[in-house]
Amino acid sequence: MKSFAPQPGARWRGRGTAFQKAGRQVECTLLVLWEDGYKDPWLILTDLPPAASDAAWYGLRAWIEQGFTITKRAGWQWHRTRMTDPERAARLWLAVAVATLWLLSVGGEADETIPASTLLDVTALCPGRPRTRRATRLRLVSVFRQGWVALLVALLRQEPLPEGRLIPAPWPAGPAWEEASHTPAPTLLAAA
Numbered sequence: 001m002k003s004f005a006p007q008p009g010a011r012w013r014g015r016g017t018a019f020q021k022a023g024r025q026v027e028c029t030l031l032v033l034w035e036d037g038y039k040d041p042w043l044i045l046t047d048l049p050p051a052a053s054d055a056a057w058y059g060l061r062a063w064i065e066q067g068f069t070i071t072k073r074a075g076w077q078w079h080r081t082r083m084t085d086p087e088r089a090a091r092l093w094l095a096v097a098v099a100t101l102w103l104l105s106v107g108g109e110a111d112e113t114i115p116a117s118t119l120l121d122v123t124a125l126c127p128g129r130p131r132t133r134r135a136t137r138l139r140l141v142s143v144f145r146q147g148w149v150a151l152l153v154a155l156l157r158q159e160p161l162p163e164g165r166l167i168p169a170p171w172p173a174g175p176a177w178e179e180a181s182h183t184p185a186p187t188l189l190a191a192a
Helices: 054-070 085-112 143-156
Strands: 009-016 024-033 041-045
Touching: 009 054, 024 054, 041 054, 054 085
Parallel strands: none
Antiparallel strands: 009 024, 024 041
16 A cells, blocks of 8 residues: 555545455455655545545534534534434425534634633643644534624624624645556555
C-alpha cells in the first residue's frame, strides 16, 4: 500500500478490487492521502467514482457524526419516534433538516458574540499544537444548543424569533491528485 503514497505530501486515487478472498471482493475506489506531519497515510475505500471523491472530505466525518448525534439523542430525539411509514418519516426528516439549519445559523451567530475573555483557557489540558482557528476551538456549549437557547429565550420574552445567517465553509481542497502515473495492482487490499 505504501507504493500509492510513498512519502508525506503524496496522494493517490483509483479504481480496483479490494480483498483477495473470493466472495468477499469489492470493486471500489481507493483514496490514499499522506499529509505532512502524520506518521501514516489515510487509506479509504469508497463506492464513489475517483473523480467524485476526495480523501480530504473524510475529515468532515466528525462533523457528519455530530449531525447524527443532534438528530438522535442530543437534539431532536429521533430515536423516540415510532414511525414506520417512510413517507411520514421523510416529511419529518425534512422538518428536522430545516430546523437544524435554522438552529445552527442562530447558534453560530450567538457563538460569534461570546467574548474570548469569558471562555475557559483549556490549552494546557490539550496535548499537541494549540487550536488557533476559531472554527476548531473547544466549546462548552454546542452551536446547536446555543441556537436552541436563543430561540427559547426569544419565545419566553415574546420577542421576534432570531433568523440567523449561515455562511457555509468551502469544501476542503488539497493538491492535485496523482492518478495516471501509478496503475493499481488487481487487488488493493488483502483480507485481514
